[in-house]
Amino acid sequence: MFDQRRPFTFKLDEDGVVKPYAKKFEWRLSDLKPFFYDKKLVERMLSRGSDPLIYETYWPSWETVEGVIGTGTEIIHPGKIGDEYYHSRGHFHEKAINSEFYVGVKGHGRMLLQSPEGEVVVISMEPNEIAYVPPGWGHRAVNVGRERMCCQFVWLLDSGHNYQVIEEGGFLKLLLERDGKPTLVDNPLHGK
Amino acid sequence: MFDQRRPFTFKLDEDGVVKPYAKKFEWRLSDLKPFFYDKKLVERMLSRGSDPLIYETYWPSWETVEGVIGTGTEIIHPGKIGDEYYHSRGHFHEKAINSEFYVGVKGHGRMLLQSPEGEVVVISMEPNEIAYVPPGWGHRAVNVGRERMCCQFVWLLDSGHNYQVIEEGGFLKLLLERDGKPTLVDNPLHGK
Numbered sequence: 474m475f476d477q478r479r480p481f482t483f484k485l486d487e488d489g490v491v492k493p494y495a496k497k498f499e500w501r502l503s504d505l506k507p508f509f510y511d512k513k514l515v516e517r518m519l520s521r522g523s524d525p526l527i528y529e530t531y532w533p534s535w536e537t538v539e540g541v542i543g544t545g546t547e548i549i550h551p552g553k554i555g556d557e558y559y560h561s562r563g564h565f566h567e568k569a570i571n572s573e574f575y576v577g578v579k580g581h582g583r584m585l586l587q588s589p590e591g592e593v594v595v596i597s598m599e600p601n602e603i604a605y606v607p608p609g610w611g612h613r614a615v616n617v618g619r620e621r622m623c624c625q626f627v628w629l630l631d632s633g634h635n636y637q638v639i640e641e642g643g644f645l646k647l648l649l650e651r652d653g654k655p656t657l658v659d660n661p662l663h664g665k
Numbered sequence: 666m667f668d669q670r671r672p673f674t675f676k677l678d679e680d681g682v683v684k685p686y687a688k689k690f691e692w693r694l695s696d697l698k699p700f701f702y703d704k705k706l707v708e709r710m711l712s713r714g715s716d717p718l719i720y721e722t723y724w725p726s727w728e729t730v731e732g733v734i735g736t737g738t739e740i741i742h743p744g745k746i747g748d749e750y751y752h753s754r755g756h757f758h759e760k761a762i763n764s765e766f767y768v769g770v771k772g773h774g775r776m777l778l779q780s781p782e783g784e785v786v787v788i789s790m791e792p793n794e795i796a797y798v799p800p801g802w803g804h805r806a807v808n809v810g811r812e813r814m815c816c817q818f819v820w821l822l823d824s825g826h827n828y829q830v831i832e833e834g835g836f837l838k839l840l841l842e843r844d845g846k847p848t849l850v851d852n853p854l855h856g857k
Contacts, residue, residue, distance in 0.1 A: 477764075477797070477799060478799050478800075479786075479799055480776065480778045480786045480788045480796070480797060480798065480799060480802060480804075481788065481797045481799075482788045482789045482790065482794050482795065482796050482797070483794065483795040483797065484793060484794055484795075485768075485793040485794065485795065486793075491795065538762070538800075539762055540760065540762035540763040540764060540800055540821065541762075541763075541764040541800060542734055542764050542765070542766060542819060542820075542821065544766070544795065544819075568732065570730070570731055570732035570733075571732040571733075572669070572732060572733040572734050573734070574734060574736070576677075584672065586672045594671075594672045596672045596673065596674045597674045598674065601676060601677040601678075602674050602675065602676055602677065603674065603675040603676075603677065603683065603736065604672070604674050605669070605672060605673045605674070605675065606672065607669060607670050607671055607672060607673075608670075608730075608732055608733065610672060612672075627734060627736075627819055628734075629732065629734065629821075
């Protein structure tokens, strides 16, 4: 087993999955109800028994200490809930001075980011690109393509994940499909 | 120019060079005299006018703050000084709780590491491998192949670099060629 107090070589498979990993999580629509805006569609799908796998994460087993940089892998499947592309939950860091970055490995990714002041920005996360998340910015990975979007995340183990802001109405803007293209649109759940 | 307070996408070229980069450093043998053990050979080479390029580093322009993870690229050329493979200087972190890791991109890399207690370990850093450097361990990248060894380093901006330990006699063991193979050997400069 991996002991983070000693030198160690991980391997990256063709999807960018860091091996050995200790934990794999699967996120289905039923786990992500607060994170898609079209609540009626979500309920309709689930009541019909449609509960698609939206994304997966792979984690080596890290012990949370200050000063250690961890890495793991996220794979977002292709698809949309209505016009909203499949995406991860997204989070802010509890330790707001901590940055993060994501390395694109496969597919067509975008990173949706929101500043503490409410500015929303989308940046590219294609293969061989690094999407840099500055301290304090909430961030969510989005798959805007028709194949799996694989990326490797690089974060500080003591960052902490704050999902509350995202659950309470979500990002101020969303990445939706408009005329076949990913487009930043005001989140209809805000201002209601 | 890159502003680390805002979201940003870097591109990785085929050598793993992070673009845009702000600074490139070239390290020749004349810059690295304290870091190779065969001092007589080094002086003989330099007096003959032979001053080979050993390695290069590429750095986006980062402002040193706590909590931000930086990345840059190291390319070590193939070659040896006598039986000692070309390598980077190697360093310990001034902030000893900070880890680091290196992602192998091209060629055949090894990471030579030394613990605060003087244990020396070599780990693999081939393409699609991540060499993890635990907190407190000094580390040096070594090219044991016949082509360039390219890797991407991922570190905390506030780590600080301590080269003093390495300059004062160097690592306790070195990675030398023996019977055509990289072999960990006691550093002849110690115990003299």
